[in-house]
Amino acid sequence: LRDRVRFLRRGTVVEVEGFEPRTLLLDHLRLAERSTGTKEGCAEGDCGACTVALGRLRDGRLVYEPVNACILLLGQADGADVVTVEDLATGGALHPVQTAMIDHHGSQCGFCTPGIVMSLWTLHEERSGPVTRDQAVDALAGNLCRCTGYRPIVDAALAASGAEPDGPSPGRERTADALAALADGQDLFMGDDDSFFAAPASLDSLAALCERNPEATLVAGATDVGLWITKGFADLPKIVWLGRVRGLDRLEAGADGLRIGATVSHVRAHAALSSLDPDLGEIMRRFGSAQVRASGTVGGNLANGSPIGDLAPAFIALGATIHLRKGGRERSLPLEDFFIAYRKQDREPGEFVTSVHVPRLRDGEHLRLFKVTKRFDEDISAVMGAFRLTLDGERVTQACIAYGGMAATPKRAALTEHALIGADLADPGTWEPALAALARDFTPLDDMRASAAYRALVARNLLLKALVELGSGDTASTRLVGHREGMPA
Ligand SMILES: Cc1cc2nc3c(=O)[nH]c(=O)nc-3n(C[C@H](O)[C@H](O)[C@H](O)COP(=O)(O)OP(=O)(O)OC[C@H]3O[C@@H](n4cnc5c(N)ncnc54)[C@H](O)[C@@H]3O)c2cc1C
Ligand code: FES
Numbered sequence: 001l002r003d004r005v006r007f008l009r010r011g012t013v014v015e016v017e018g019f020e021p022r023t024l025l026l027d028h029l030r031l032a033e034r035s036t037g038t039k040e041g042c043a044e045g046d047c048g049a050c051t052v053a054l055g056r057l058r059d060g061r062l063v064y065e066p067v068n069a070c071i072l073l074l075g076q077a078d079g080a081d082v083v084t085v086e087d088l089a090t091g092g093a094l095h096p097v098q099t100a101m102i103d104h105h106g107s108q109c110g111f112c113t114p115g116i117v118m119s120l121w122t123l124h125e126e127r128s129g130p131v132t133r134d135q136a137v138d139a140l141a142g143n144l145c146r147c148t149g150y151r152p153i154v155d156a157a158l159a160a161s162g163a164e165p166d167g168p169s170p171g172r173e174r175t176a177d178a179l180a181a182l183a184d185g186q187d188l189f190m191g192d193d194d195s196f197f198a199a200p201a202s203l204d205s206l207a208a209l210c211e212r213n214p215e216a217t218l219v220a221g222a223t224d225v226g227l228w229i230t231k232g233f234a235d236l237p238k239i240v241w242l243g244r245v246r247g248l249d250r251l252e253a254g255a256d257g258l259r260i261g262a263t264v265s266h267v268r269a270h271a272a273l274s275s276l277d278p279d280l281g282e283i284m285r286r287f288g289s290a291q292v293r294a295s296g297t298v299g300g301n302l303a304n305g306s307p308i309g310d311l312a313p314a315f316i317a318l319g320a321t322i323h324l325r326k327g328g329r330e331r332s333l334p335l336e337d338f339f340i341a342y343r344k345q346d347r348e349p350g351e352f353v354t355s356v357h358v359p360r361l362r363d364g365e366h367l368r369l370f371k372v373t374k375r376f377d378e379d380i381s382a383v384m385g386a387f388r389l390t391l392d393g394e395r396v397t398q399a400c401i402a403y404g405g406m407a408a409t410p411k412r413a414a415l416t417e418h419a420l421i422g423a424d425l426a427d428p429g430t431w432e433p434a435l436a437a438l439a440r441d442f443t444p445l446d447d448m449r450a451s452a453a454y455r456a457l458v459a460r461n462l463l464l465k466a467l468v469e470l471g472s473g474d475t476a477s478t479r480l481v482g483h484r485e486g487m488p489a
């Protein structure tokens with residue numbers, strides 16, 4: 001058993017102990033370490049001013065990812081190489097992304113600049129060839145800048161990218177070795193029975209800890225929990241971080257579908273989900289930002305039970321199954337049955353999500369996913385529509401439809417599904433009963449994100465859009481951006 005958190009800073013192992021469990025990495029960096037280059041803007045994961053990079057070994061390879069330090073717990077840095085803006089220059093020479101930001105006038109007031117430099121640095125470190133404009137824009141989606149404007153910053157990203165990656169440097173190899181040495185596989189428990197930060201290393205240790213402390217707060221990526229701390233001022237005296245549990249991060253692709261471990265991050269799930277269907281890939285690309293996708297997990301998104309979370313409607317439409325464990329008992333249930341009422345899930349105290357199984361589409365089945373937000377990037381859905389339709393020629397023989405943002409939980413549109421059976425894609429008149437049934441399926445949410453009337457209309461139009469797309473064989477011009485593979489741009 002280990003009683004302190006350990007991570008790498010500038011090649012040296014740092015050990016921290018005795019901190020409040022809910023301490024955030026940003027506060028540690030700024031207040032304890034006095035590395036004040038990293039800024040605090042929004043303190044809710046939206047602006048990117050606090051971006052730092054975490055390096056971890058993934059299948060033996062060192063991978064750096066950008067994270068929002070403002071909503072990341074200090075304990076979550078365990079086992080990582082923590083890189084901040086102070087660390088990029090070597091021997092007085094700026095890093096190429098810093099030079100490019102100066103050369104291209106990418107900074108005015110400068111408050112956003114450290115975060116932007118860190119996002120560009122991870123892009124630079126992890127690139128496998130010259131950086132494209134789309135890659136640069138995606139990498140910057142989680143960084144707000146209000147005075148420079150993005151054109152010079154994107155220019156800097158492209159200029160810094162160079163022709164070819166540098167390849168593994170001796171520094172990276174040393175870091176990889178140091179991280180391998182930190183991976184002790186031991187349970188981490190810092191604190192006492194009343195207040196602790198724990199990071200069990202195995203499923204059995206996690207199950208036992210959760211049974212003993214059913215009221216403890218489970219934390220995966222903390223992209224939701226972090227805001228309870230920064231915005232809700234929650235105390236959270238007992239924290240169990242899932243990020244070190246062996247096996248919980250397993251991602252398996254089989255003939256029948258994907259089994260995604262609860263702690264698989266969105267960035268890791270992205271490619272696998274894209275292979276199931278291009279619309280799933282597009283949903284993942286627009287999920288939060290690079291920072292949110294690096295920390296946030298599939299299990300956290302489902303367990304959080306938000307009515308506007310993106311994965312639940314998509315996975316429900318695909319007929320996914322969620323797997324849970326409490327002590328030695330494991331159980332599974334259809335994902336749609338997991339959501340009982342507003343923020344109330346079918347999960348007992350001490351029980352945790354282990355994985356979700358997402359089936360592949362079968363012959364004749366078609367998927368359409370549409371996320372409607374106020375901003376294209378880094379925004380939570382006002383409405384999310386997920387449609388899995390089985391077609392026999394032009395005729396709908398089966399329908400599985402789920403929406404987010406239309407009820408207190410992600411929910412299937414049972415009446416609509418029923419009314420759609422037999423509809424003819426070539427004859428829009430036959431769609432009417434289903435479009436009318438939708439109004440009876442839901443009493444939409446009404447809040448500052450969107451009014452109930454807007455949501456009802458959008459939901460109807462999304463169904464219409466799915467039918468138009470399928471009816472046209474994907475030739476109808478229905479999408480402004482992120483067009484489906486095979487569709488005209
Ligand atoms: C800036 C920003 C943008 C965002 N954009 C999106 C978006 O586009 N779409 C979207 O859907 N969401 C979005 N979110 C919300 C959030 O990122 C996701 O819900 C994310 O998937 C949560 O995962 P996590 O691992 O960070 O969860 P955490 O914050 O670690 O946990 C969330 C909840 O799940 C519980 N939990 C976590 N893992 C388990 C488990 N294995 N078993 C049981 N309980 C568990 C926790 O106790 C907590 O109640 C955004 C958040 C931010 C801050
Ligand atoms: S301070 Fe804005 S994302 Fe962290």
Ligand code: FES
Nearest residue numbers: 108109110145146
């Ligand atoms: S330079 Fe001022 S916010 Fe970006």
